[in-house]
Amino acid sequence: MISKNPFRNLGPGPLIAAAFIGPGTVTVCTLAGANFGFSLLWALVLSIVATVILQEISGRIGIVTGSDLSTLLRNQTGNPVFRVFSMILILLAVVMGNAAYESGNISGANLGLAFYWDxxxxEFFGLQLQLGNFILGTLAFLLLWTGSYKALERILVGLVILMSLAFSITAILxxxxxxxxxxGFIPKWEExxxxxxxxxxGTTVVPYNLFLYAALVKKRWKNEADLPLMRRDIAVSVIFGGVVSMAILMVGAANTSTEITSAIDVSKGLESVFGSFAGYMMGFGLLAAGLTSCLTAPLAAGFVVCGIMDWDQEIKSNPMRLSMGAIVGLGLLFSSFGIKPVQLITLAQLANGVLLPVISAWIIWIASQNSVLGLHRNRPLATGIAGCIWLITLILGLKSIGTVFGWF
Known part of the structure; x- marks a missing residue:
């Protein structure tokens, strides 16, 4: 039975919101507001709709089949070449991508920490150790290594709530x-x-979140009768996350700085509006955004690696701990010693550009198959709507590939 309170019976949906609201989202939304005011709010609405649709399909597959996407792909019959290619592509994109971007998550969290403690x-064996990055990365490592899923869930949900309050209060002020x-909610744009x-x-429709949600829902719900609860979970969570992104854009639009390159510049521009309080609120929001992404990116990568390799996916199992630890460890290494993993990021960007439209098309196809989802398969109208969303993922994928090769 679904409670009338939309925040009751929530499952892992808030973790998806935690995953896509990271330092990258904060920066992109900030710059969108600073450069174009409110005119791109409609794009965030579009991204929310696309994310809800794709994540709902992912969650439905997880509950009905009892398998996460990587395990389902590994066990898929049919063309073995496609299956092996897909598995390699997913490993490349998710593992290398998350390892590279974990460095940005840790560094972004440290930027927020800098508002309170510089x-x-x-000096460490002739190398310069950035202590803030090292402390935050080590904290993420310990939480993932020693914590249970329930403990991580509570920590992430708490951080999401506090982060949301920080950005929302700042936007209202x-x-x-x-x-x-x-x-700004009326679609229109200039070149x-x-x-x-x-x-x-692109900061909202994230490919590894599709794997993460399918893996988490089957821990929360076991029965197909719980599908309405899953749908409410993901809809409330993603919409809530989207509203936070809108609040960040609104804050960016209110700045008075002449030169904007980051959220920190915006906070300085807001000091004339309501003093140093702006810096503290934006700093905490950025710190929380970085920490949540520091935890969800390795968690998602761990599920993908263990699912494809047919290893134990329990969070306290050695394969999961080693997989998550490798992602955090690389991010910790890159960020703490100021290493710029440019080639790794470029390769991950290329792999993600291919992965997003491929995995989106695959789950849309799975969702339409009677042999897989039975009565819970997509009907033609739902498949058509999902197909329109796929076109968006294709554009995003082409943009990522084009960026790597300098086409855009």
Whole structure:
């Protein structure tokens, strides 16, 4: 039975919100507001709809089949070449991508920490150790290594709530013009806005979140009768996360700085509006955003690696601990010693560009198969709507590939 309170019976949906609201999302939304005001709010609405649809399909597959996406792919019959290619592609994109971007998550969290404590740089065997990054990365490592899933879930949900409050309060204090705000929900754009538009959607529709949600829902729900609970879980969580992204964009639009390159510049521009309080709120929001992504990225990578390799996916199992530890360890190494994993990021960007439309098409196809989902398969209208969402993922994928090769 579904409670009338939408926040009751929530499952792992808030973890998906925690995963896509990271330092990258904070930066992109901040710059979108700073450069274009409220005019791209409609793009965030589009990204929310696309994410809810794809994540619902992922969750439905997880509950009905009792398998996560990587395990389902490994066990899939049919063309073995496609299956092996897909498995290699997923491992490349998720493992290398998350390892590279974990460095950004840790560094982003440290930027937020800098509002409260400017961590020193320590000489370590002839290398410069960025102490703030090292402390935050080590904290993420210990939480993943020693914590149970329930403990991680509580920590992440708590951070998401606090992060949301930080950004939302800051947005409200900027006192945005209501008519301009509402006009931002009407679709329109200029050529100069297109790269930012694509980036806004790309920070919300994240391929590894599809794997993460399918793996987590089967821990929370075992019965097909729970599908309505799953749908409410993901809809409430993603919409809530989208509202937070909108709040960040609103904060960016309110800045008075002449040069904007990051959320920190925006907070400085807001000091004339309501003093140093802006910095503290934005700093905490950025710290929480970095920490949540520091935990969810390795968790997702661990599920993918263990699912494809047919290893134990329990969070306290040695394969999961080693998989998660490898992701955090690499991110910790890159961020703490200031290493720029440019080639790794470039390769991950290329793999993600191919992975997003491929995995989206695959789960949409799975969702339409009577032999897999039976009565819970997509009907033609739902498949058509999902197909439109797939076109968006294709554009995002082409943009990622084009960026690598310098086409855009």
């Amino acid at each position: 961590a020193p740089i320590v 900027t006192k945005p013009d209501l008519s301009s705000l509402l006009a 100069a806005e297109i790269p930012t538009l694509v980036a806004l959607i």
